Amino acid sequence: MANKRIDQPTGTETVGHEWDGIEELNTPLPRWWLWTFYLTIIFAIGYVIAYPAWPMIDRATAGMLGWSSRGALAQEMTAADRAQQSFREQLAAIDVVKLRDNPELMQRAVAGGAAAFKVNCSQCHGSGAAGSQTLGYPNLNDDDWLWGGDLAAIHYSIDRGIRQPDDNEERQSVMPSFDGAFDSAQLDAVTQHVLSLSGNADASAAGAQIYGDNCAACHGPAGQGDRAQGAPRLNDQIWLRGGTAADIKRQILNPRMGAMPAWGERLDPVTVKMLTAYVYSLGGGEEAQAEISDSAEPQPEAEAGNDGQP
Amino acid sequence: MGNPDTPDDAKRDWAVTVEDGIAKSNEPVSSAVADPAATTRRHEPHEPPRETLPEKLYEARKSIHNKRIDGPFRRFKWFVMLVTLGIYYVTPWLRWERGPYAPDQAVLVDLANRRFYMFGIEIWPHEFYFVAGLLIMAGIGLFVITSAVGRAWCGYACPQTVWTDLFQHIDRFVDGDRNARIRLENAPWTWGKVFRRGFKWSIYLAIGFVTGGAWILYFADAPTLFRDFFALEAAPVAYATVAILTLTTVTLGGFMREQVCIYMCPWPRIQTAMMDEKSLMVTYKDWRGEPRGSVKKAAKNPGQFGDCIDCTQCVQVCPTGIDIREGPQIGCITCALCIDACDKVMKDIGRPRGLIDYATLEDCEREAAGEAPKPAWRYLLRPRTMVYFTIWAGIGAALLFALGVRTHTEMTVAPDRNPPFMLMSDGSIRNSFTLKIRNMESRPRDMEIALEGLEGGVMWTDAIGRDEAAATQTVTVAADQVRTIRAYVMAPHDAKSQDFAFTVTSLDEQRESDHVETRFDAPETP
Numbered sequence: 096m097a098n099k100r101i102d103q104p105t106g107t108e109t110v111g112h113e114w115d116g117i118e119e120l121n122t123p124l125p126r127w128w129l130w131t132f133y134l135t136i137i138f139a140i141g142y143v144i145a146y147p148a149w150p151m152i153d154r155a156t157a158g159m160l161g162w163s164s165r166g167a168l169a170q171e172m173t174a175a176d177r178a179q180q181s182f183r184e185q186l187a188a189i190d191v192v193k194l195r196d197n198p199e200l201m202q203r204a205v206a207g208g209a210a211a212f213k214v215n216c217s218q219c220h221g222s223g224a225a226g227s228q229t230l231g232y233p234n235l236n237d238d239d240w241l242w243g244g245d246l247a248a249i250h251y252s253i254d255r256g257i258r259q260p261d262d263n264e265e266r267q268s269v270m271p272s273f274d275g276a277f278d279s280a281q282l283d284a285v286t287q288h289v290l291s292l293s294g295n296a297d298a299s300a301a302g303a304q305i306y307g308d309n310c311a312a313c314h315g316p317a318g319q320g321d322r323a324q325g326a327p328r329l330n331d332q333i334w335l336r337g338g339t340a341a342d343i344k345r346q347i348l349n350p351r352m353g354a355m356p357a358w359g360e361r362l363d364p365v366t367v368k369m370l371t372a373y374v375y376s377l378g379g380g381e382e383a384q385a386e387i388s389d390s391a392e393p394q395p396e397a398e399a400g401n402d403g404q405p
Numbered sequence: 406m407g408n409p410d411t412p413d414d415a416k417r418d419w420a421v422t423v424e425d426g427i428a429k430s431n432e433p434v435s436s437a438v439a440d441p442a443a444t445t446r447r448h449e450p451h452e453p454p455r456e457t458l459p460e461k462l463y464e465a466r467k468s469i470h471n472k473r474i475d476g477p478f479r480r481f482k483w484f485v486m487l488v489t490l491g492i493y494y495v496t497p498w499l500r501w502e503r504g505p506y507a508p509d510q511a512v513l514v515d516l517a518n519r520r521f522y523m524f525g526i527e528i529w530p531h532e533f534y535f536v537a538g539l540l541i542m543a544g545i546g547l548f549v550i551t552s553a554v555g556r557a558w559c560g561y562a563c564p565q566t567v568w569t570d571l572f573q574h575i576d577r578f579v580d581g582d583r584n585a586r587i588r589l590e591n592a593p594w595t596w597g598k599v600f601r602r603g604f605k606w607s608i609y610l611a612i613g614f615v616t617g618g619a620w621i622l623y624f625a626d627a628p629t630l631f632r633d634f635f636a637l638e639a640a641p642v643a644y645a646t647v648a649i650l651t652l653t654t655v656t657l658g659g660f661m662r663e664q665v666c667i668y669m670c671p672w673p674r675i676q677t678a679m680m681d682e683k684s685l686m687v688t689y690k691d692w693r694g695e696p697r698g699s700v701k702k703a704a705k706n707p708g709q710f711g712d713c714i715d716c717t718q719c720v721q722v723c724p725t726g727i728d729i730r731e732g733p734q735i736g737c738i739t740c741a742l743c744i745d746a747c748d749k750v751m752k753d754i755g756r757p758r759g760l761i762d763y764a765t766l767e768d769c770e771r772e773a774a775g776e777a778p779k780p781a782w783r784y785l786l787r788p789r790t791m792v793y794f795t796i797w798a799g800i801g802a803a804l805l806f807a808l809g810v811r812t813h814t815e816m817t818v819a820p821d822r823n824p825p826f827m828l829m830s831d832g833s834i835r836n837s838f839t840l841k842i843r844n845m846e847s848r849p850r851d852m853e854i855a856l857e858g859l860e861g862g863v864m865w866t867d868a869i870g871r872d873e874a875a876a877t878q879t880v881t882v883a884a885d886q887v888r889t890i891r892a893y894v895m896a897p898h899d900a901k902s903q904d905f906a907f908t909v910t911s912l913d914e915q916r917e918s919d920h921v922e923t924r925f926d927a928p929e930t931p
Contacts, residue, residue: 198868223823236837238871239830331830332898376867378837378893 183365191250191368192383201372208373211366215358224377231336231353236377239333241325241353242266244381248322250371256357257325268324270350273309277347281305286343292318292330295338325352466664468590469726471573472583472718476745485561486570494615497622501525506884507847514624520885526808527885529845538804542797547672549793551679553785555686555763559673560740565665566724568616568658572609573724579605583721609659610651617650663725666738673735682766683784687739689719689730689761692773700754712760718750719743719761729761739763813845814852814917816909825926832898834927840890842909844882851912853879859896859905859925867891879912894925902927 098118099111107120124132142148146158157163182203194201213222219232226234233241242252257266277285281301288302289310313321318329327335335353336346358367374380499511501524508515513522521528521536528535550557559566580586580601592598621643622630633639634647657665666673680686691711698710713730720728722743727736729743747761768778821837829835844850855877856862863874867890874895882888892907903925910918 221823223821225824225827234824234827236824236827237829237835328830332828332832333830376891378835378891382870 186365186368189368191371192245192247194246194368194372201376204369204372205376207366208369208371208376211362211370212373215362216370219355224374226335228335228337231351233335233353234333235374236379237333238379238381239328239331240322240379240381241320241327241335243322244375244379245383246371246375246380247383249374249380250367252355253370253374254357254359254367256359257353257355259354259357266325268313268326268352270313270326270352272349274348276309277305282344282347283340285310285347286340289318289329289343290338290340293332296340467726469663469724470576470583470586470590471724471726471742472721472746473577474718474722474742474746474749476742476748478741478745482561482570482740482742486567489562489564489567490571494619497619497627503527504847504884506849508626510626512623513626516624527845527847529843532811535804535808538800542800542804545793545797545800548679549790549797551676552681552684552793553790555680555684556673556676556737556739559666559676559738563738565657565670566738566740568612568654569662569724571612572658572662575605575608575612579608606655606659609655613651613654613659614647616654617647620650621646663736663738666725667736677735681789683787683789685763685765685781685784686733687729687737687741687744687761688733688764688766688769689713690759690764690769690772691730691732692769694730694760712751712756714750714754716750718746722746812917812919813843813915814850814909814911814919815843815845816854816907816919816921817841818907818921818923820923820926826928828898828928829895833895834898834900834925835893835895836925838892838894838907838923840892840907840909841887842880842882842890843887844884844911847885849881849884851879851881853877853910853912854890854892855908855910856894857906857908857920859894859903860900861897862894862900862905862925864892864894866893896925896927900925900927902929 098113099108099121101108102118102120105120107122109118110121112119123129143156144158145160146162147155148158149156182200185200186204189197189200194204212220212224216224219230220226220235221232224235226232233239238244240248242248242257252266255266258268259266284299284302285305286302287296287299288306290296291298291302307316313324313326314329315321315326320326320328320330332338334342336342336351358370362370496512497510500509501511501522502509503522507520507527508522510522511524513520515522519530526535547558576586580589589598589601618634621634625643630639630643634643661669694711694713696710697713697715698706699714703710703714717728719730720726720743722745723729724740724742725736725738727734729737741763743761744759744763748758751758751760764772764778765784772778817840819839819841821839826834826836840854842852842854844852854864856864863876864878865871865874866878866880868880869878871893874893878892880888880890904922905925906920906922908918908920910916
């Protein structure tokens with residue numbers, strides 16, 4: 096340290112070392128920087144004590160505060176659940192058919208249902224609930240309902256599912272296969288009659304005869320369908336499995352029928368109600384009992400009461 | 406740069422001169438080329454001459470104890486201080502009747518509900534350009550002021566100036582005038598001094614608290630917040646804001662003062678660029694004042710001395726502690742207190758006033774040459790100020806126009822993309838839209854939504870059932886709210902994809918309306 100001196104061109108003191116004529120200027124770090132650096136060290140010590148820090152063999156040290164990212168997530172989720180508590184309680188208490196009388200609750204239920212729909216339903220019905228004609232998943236936006244489109248009917252369908260083996264009789268039906276029952280001309284005739292019901296073909300007397308004998312029991316004499324057994328309307332413009340003659344023939348010979356899981360077994364009742372509200376809100380929702388005109392509809396109000404607790 | 410006052414340039418001449426007398430290039434050459442022996446020569450340690458050490462770049466603050474002065478400019482400063490502080494403290498308490506659906510505070514920045522109220526004007530977030538316009542006007546307003554009357558903003562109206570002035574009055578009130586304050590500052594820390602300082606600083610704190618306290622009243626209903634604040638029921642952000650503003654007020658106004666103007670504020674630098682030889686500024690008329698000499702000396706040697714008697718009153722009253730006689734400088738905020746001081750002295754010794762006065766550089770030259778100065782209004786009305794003023798007034802007029810023609814009814818339309826359309830059982834085609842209707846009046850209003858240019862189209866909404874489908878629907882939008890509506894638009898089965906429009910009309914005497922073009926999607930028919 097004996098060789099400390101002031102370097103003339105810069106006016107800075109040297110540190111006093113010399114290597115082969117090379118000296119080093121002593122330009123210490125700014126004090127604020129140094130103090131910040133010391134503070135970060137102190138902070139780091141505190142942090143290591145308080146939070147998980149040192150990696151061990153299968154986990155890191157826990158830290159005095161017991162904080163963990165999973166714990167923090169769980170806390171936030173609980174807080175979010177708690178924030179929704181009163182809404183969920185209200186929704187659990189209300190009868191689903193009365194949901195429309197409470198617009199605010201309905202609105203929140205629709206919003207919650209939209210989220211639940213994306214998770215549980217969009218795989219088949221599509222994220223916009225437009226269904227799929229090729230795969231036979233119904234469009235939920237339109238005004239054509241196989242099993243009824245009022246709140247109670249929608250709720251029942253979601254809750255118990257469609258054509259579930261262990262379910263009661265409500266959402267059960269089978270269309271028999273007519274493979275071999277008709278010859279080619281008869282098949283053409285009945286297909287023409289079915290198309291004529293919606294005005295898409297000329298009438299066929301022979302077809303009407305066959306239709307009356309074989310189909311009218313379920314699909315109705317005028318093709319108006321029967322929601323009690325999920326028999327589709329044939330006199331409208333919506334064809335779940337295609338509206339060409341070939342599509343209809345295929346369906347007569349080898350009928351395909353949709354099935355849906357009973358969501359009441361997988362989701363909590365509140366979520367099912369929210370889904371009901373959402374599907375109802377897509378634009379096709381019907382007034383209770385209003386338009387179930389020509390077919391006998393035994394279920395709407397009566398069972399709505401015991402829907403709440405599946 | 407690190408060594409600005411090197412006494413002798415030759416010492417700093419890094420160019421090496423070759424000593425053989427042939428080539429005396431002054432270009433910098435590598436010392437190894439110029440003097441090969443130098444690279445191997447040992448460097449002998451020696452102490453450098455003292456004067457070549459770099460000077461300190463940091464200058465400690467010199468405390469300023471400005472003397473009390475009275476005069477027209479001081480009175481004007483009092484007046485401006487009264488008005489500005491009055492506006493600041495009183496405004497939140499003004500009431501303005503807006504009916505049952507809106508707050509009754511005249512000026513309110515309602516961050517929670519995203520509304521800005523200013524007397525009869527209500528601004529929504531999407532109209533923030535009004536606020537931007539006001540800020541631009543404030544900026545250009547500073548240009549106008551600066552080019553016309555120099556740093557008048559700095560000298561009178563700037564909050565830093567106003568609060569510094571206030572704190573300096575507190576100093577004077579507690580510790581006495583300049584000489585007493587200097588004495589006290591140099592005195593040792595006795596109990597008396599501790600008590601005095603403590604007393605003064607608590608007044609500082611109180612002023613800071615009131616300043617921060619008034620600020621938060623602009624953001625909530627003032628009487629409610631006032632009560633809640635002292636009942637310890639206000640939001641934490643209110644307390645934090647008050648704490649921060651108390652701290653900044655005390656620090657900036659109580660302790661940093663002129664340092665803010667000289668070192669922190671960008672505005673003096675910008676102003677310096679905007680001032681020209683025709684801008685008014687506070688000037689010491691050196692051609693009249695120099696050489697300085699006392700009244701006695703001047704009496705003994707008539708004609709030898711100027712008017713300045715070197716009494717340094719101008720320096721003593723200066724709130725930023727400068728000597729105006731050194732010429733225009735960045736520390737001068739043109740508060741004109743030195744004019745008051747000098748005028749008073751000139752009056753006492755019977756010389757004409759205005760040795761220090763507002764003057765333009767051009768006037769100074771003219772006056773120094775013995776000509777008559779131009780009247781002040783000639784400087785105000787010149788192209789530069791006119792251009793600034795025209796721009797300023799133009800923006801103001803445009804804002805007023807926009808405010809006058811803005812409608813309080815607006816709508817946005819978002820068509821559903823998934824699915825873009827769907828068939829109904831009778832073959833009709835349905836599209837869904839999300840409408841947002843804005844009612845910017847502070848009363849609920851009925852609005853009529855209509856389809857325009859969609860042949861045979863009908864619509865219903867999430868609240869109005871399909872059985873009431875029609876080409877127009879009436880909805881009620883709550884006061885000061887946006888209502889979101891799901892609209893289902895249905896057209897007959899033969900409808901093609903086409904453009905159409907929604908219109909919304911308010912069903913009151915104003916009949917305000919909005920018109921939004923959108924598209925109806927239909928399946929492609931083969």
